Amino acid sequence: MATFHLRFVQILSVAALGMATTVVHAQEKIRIGFMLPYSGTFAALGVAIENGFKLYVAENGGKLANREVEYFKLDDESDPSKAIQNANRLVQRDKVDVLIGSVHSGVALALTKVAKDNDVTLIVPNAGVGAVTGALCAPNIFRSSYSAWQTAYSMGKVAAQKGKKTAMTITWKYSAGEEQVAAFRQGFEESGGKVLRDLNVPFPNVEFQATLTEAASAKPDAIFAFFAGGAAVKFVQDYAAAGLNRSITLYGSGFLTDGTLQAQGKSAQGILTTLHYGDGLNTPRNNAFRTSYAKTYKLQPDVYAVQGYDAAQMFAAGVKAVGGDVKQKDALRKAIRAARIDSPRGSFVLSKAGNPVQDFYLREAVGNENKVIGIAVKALADPAKGCRML
Amino acid sequence: MDLANFLIQLLNSVQYGLLLFMLAAGLTLIFGIMDVVNLAHGSFYMLGAYLAYSLSGAFDSLLLAILVGTILSVLFGLALERLLFRHFYDRDHLDQVLLTFGLIYIFEELRSILWGDDVHGAKIPDLLSASIPLTETMSYPVYRLFMSGVCIVLAIGLYLLISKTRLGMKIRAGAFNREMTESLGINIKLIHGAVFALGVGLAAIAGMIAAPISSVYPNMGSQVLITCFVVVVIGGIGSVRGALIAALLVGLVDTFGKVLLPQVAGMLVYILMAAVLLWKPEGMFKQ
Numbered sequence: 001m002a003t004f005h006l007r008f009v010q011i012l013s014v015a016a017l018g019m020a021t022t023v024v025h026a027q028e029k030i031r032i033g034f035m036l037p038y039s040g041t042f043a044a045l046g047v048a049i050e051n052g053f054k055l056y057v058a059e060n061g062g063k064l065a066n067r068e069v070e071y072f073k074l075d076d077e078s079d080p081s082k083a084i085q086n087a088n089r090l091v092q093r094d095k096v097d098v099l100i101g102s103v104h105s106g107v108a109l110a111l112t113k114v115a116k117d118n119d120v121t122l123i124v125p126n127a128g129v130g131a132v133t134g135a136l137c138a139p140n141i142f143r144s145s146y147s148a149w150q151t152a153y154s155m156g157k158v159a160a161q162k163g164k165k166t167a168m169t170i171t172w173k174y175s176a177g178e179e180q181v182a183a184f185r186q187g188f189e190e191s192g193g194k195v196l197r198d199l200n201v202p203f204p205n206v207e208f209q210a211t212l213t214e215a216a217s218a219k220p221d222a223i224f225a226f227f228a229g230g231a232a233v234k235f236v237q238d239y240a241a242a243g244l245n246r247s248i249t250l251y252g253s254g255f256l257t258d259g260t261l262q263a264q265g266k267s268a269q270g271i272l273t274t275l276h277y278g279d280g281l282n283t284p285r286n287n288a289f290r291t292s293y294a295k296t297y298k299l300q301p302d303v304y305a306v307q308g309y310d311a312a313q314m315f316a317a318g319v320k321a322v323g324g325d326v327k328q329k330d331a332l333r334k335a336i337r338a339a340r341i342d343s344p345r346g347s348f349v350l351s352k353a354g355n356p357v358q359d360f361y362l363r364e365a366v367g368n369e370n371k372v373i374g375i376a377v378k379a380l381a382d383p384a385k386g387c388r389m390l
Numbered sequence: 391m392d393l394a395n396f397l398i399q400l401l402n403s404v405q406y407g408l409l410l411f412m413l414a415a416g417l418t419l420i421f422g423i424m425d426v427v428n429l430a431h432g433s434f435y436m437l438g439a440y441l442a443y444s445l446s447g448a449f450d451s452l453l454l455a456i457l458v459g460t461i462l463s464v465l466f467g468l469a470l471e472r473l474l475f476r477h478f479y480d481r482d483h484l485d486q487v488l489l490t491f492g493l494i495y496i497f498e499e500l501r502s503i504l505w506g507d508d509v510h511g512a513k514i515p516d517l518l519s520a521s522i523p524l525t526e527t528m529s530y531p532v533y534r535l536f537m538s539g540v541c542i543v544l545a546i547g548l549y550l551l552i553s554k555t556r557l558g559m560k561i562r563a564g565a566f567n568r569e570m571t572e573s574l575g576i577n578i579k580l581i582h583g584a585v586f587a588l589g590v591g592l593a594a595i596a597g598m599i600a601a602p603i604s605s606v607y608p609n610m611g612s613q614v615l616i617t618c619f620v621v622v623v624i625g626g627i628g629s630v631r632g633a634l635i636a637a638l639l640v641g642l643v644d645t646f647g648k649v650l651l652p653q654v655a656g657m658l659v660y661i662l663m664a665a666v667l668l669w670k671p672e673g674m675f676k677q
Contacts, residue, residue, distance in 0.1 A: 230509020
């Protein structure tokens with residue numbers, strides 16, 4: 001009897017839950033799925049992206065095109081091996097209308113596959129791997145950040161403009177590093193420079209001594225380095241410790257000094273980098289965004305917050321165009337691709353492949369800031385190598 | 391490659407090789423004497439690095455941190471041997487692999503709880519932070535000479551301990567024939583505890599002196615462990631002398647590989663291992 005009773009309760013509660021779901025469904029909230037890192041090294045980046053996204057929605061009364069939104073969050077742990085399973089959970093269980101993710105390039109590649117298989121709109125708010133808006137491009141795939149190519153190509157241009165004739169590159173031997181180095185070489189050599197050699201350090205080794213010795217011995221005019229996070233801190237410090245900062249100019253794409261300046265301290269002062277955002281970008285749009293963000297979260301925003309905010313702006317442009325009817329997927333996506341995004345970084349449009357066509361700023365490390373000191377390349381589009389939609 | 395470059399790379403090789411030796415010596419001793427496969431050996435290296443990071447921050451002195459850190463890690467090794475490893479000496483190697491593989495995960499989780507997942511640095515003491523200039527663009531950091539010095543002193547100490555002292559004689563006897571040694575009234579359990587703690591101590595010291603130059607980061611132990619296994623396999627399992635020569639060889643191949651053949655640098659030490667095993671299937675100095 002007791003078993004029967006329990007079973008009855010179970011059936012009732014399942015039925016009640018089912019009805020509850022139907023009720024929720026009747027209100028038809030727009031379902032937004034965040035697949036971002038909430039633990040591990042990239043946790044702060046994931047939080048900043050989510051904060052940025054929610055800030056835009058909040059600024060618009062918590063709605064997109066007059067429809068309520070509902071958020072679904074999942075910690076992707078920056079683990080590509082779990083990415084497909086995780087993304088499928090958001091798509092198939094939570095039935096999200098848009099996927100926002102991720103920081104790690106491997107995870108973003110897996111998300112691209114899931115988004116294509118399930119015909120869900122995907123906006124990548126950070127990962128710069130070229131393939132997302134290159135060989136794997138699709139009508140439902142967008143990026144609100146940058147492609148790795150853009151960041152390093154613009155630095156190559158700058159290095160040549162600064163009168164450097166020869167350069168060497170140093171990065172980890174892995175795909176992100178190779179993409180960056182190739183793009184730097186392209187930018188530098190198009191403007192008359194010559195890359196003498198590409199030096200590699202096995203991933204994720206942070207013992208740079210042997211490689212730096214080799215670079216010091218060859219005496220190029222400049223060195224382009226691609227490292228981020230803890231490795232960037234270590235690299236810039238080792239570079240200074242070896243005395244190289246006095247004899248060979250060090251350049252990097254923004255990752256070398258973004259979020260790492262405090263730890264790098266004196267060693268990083270004066271390093272020039274290029275990125276689509278920087279500190280002290282004194283425009284009304286950026287100032288308004290920074291004030292709003294600081295008020296809401298009691299935190300200063302960074303480039304990741306901007307990318308999250310713009311992901312929301314991009315999606316909102318699509319939702320608006322279909323009057324809130326997110327089931328009209330094609331029209332929604334066409335509208336995103338046609339939109340001009342009024343970003344804190346400066347307004348931008350999307351390329352046919354879905355990647356921002358944006359200005360790249362030249363920044364100098366001063367104190368704890370990457371101060372914008374000019375524009376390296378205006379309205380730079382990613383070549384979207386291998387994309388068949390072009 | 392000019393002379394100054396060659397000289398610095400040679401110093402780099404020796405310094406890296408000696409550091410590997412500190413780890414490989416413990417690994418090979420624990421295997422050779424107790425017949426225990428210890429995959430968690432790299433975790434002791436990581437423990438050392440994190441201790442150096444925390445203690446040098448607290449004491450404001452890396453040297454004091456190394457001293458205290460050594461004592462703490464040896465005590466940790468003694469406790470671990472008594473509570474856990476002791477019960478696995480007679481078990482299958484597969485059981486030991488499972489145990490120590492599990493330990494890696496536990497240590498990583500504890501590390502995450504205690505220290506978080508960020509990358510940290512440890513400051514080089516002012517006394518050792520200078521560089522010796524060799525040419526206008528090239529100089530060699532004094533701290534790396536200090537590292538090599540510490541390793542050399544410990545390597546000599548280890549040699550004297552094993553080949554010249556009574557304890558060393560008992561250790562060698564225990565490794566050679568355990569039953570016979572026990573029947574002579576030598577307390578083999580005590581010796582095992584001591585050897586294990588010695589191995590843990592060496593690995594932790596390696597981690598502590600490496601902390602300022604390699605950064606302190608998650609999974610650093612597992613990463614270095616693979617290279618250490620290569621060293622032990624090349625040198626011959628159980629041979630401390632083999633470990634020393636193999637470590638220096640791996641240091642040379644790895645360092646010069648990085649600068650001369652960067653495209654395949656990650657593979658070179660494995661190619662070296664394969665070549666040595668073809669020539670001597672049991673390693674260079676199998677006892």
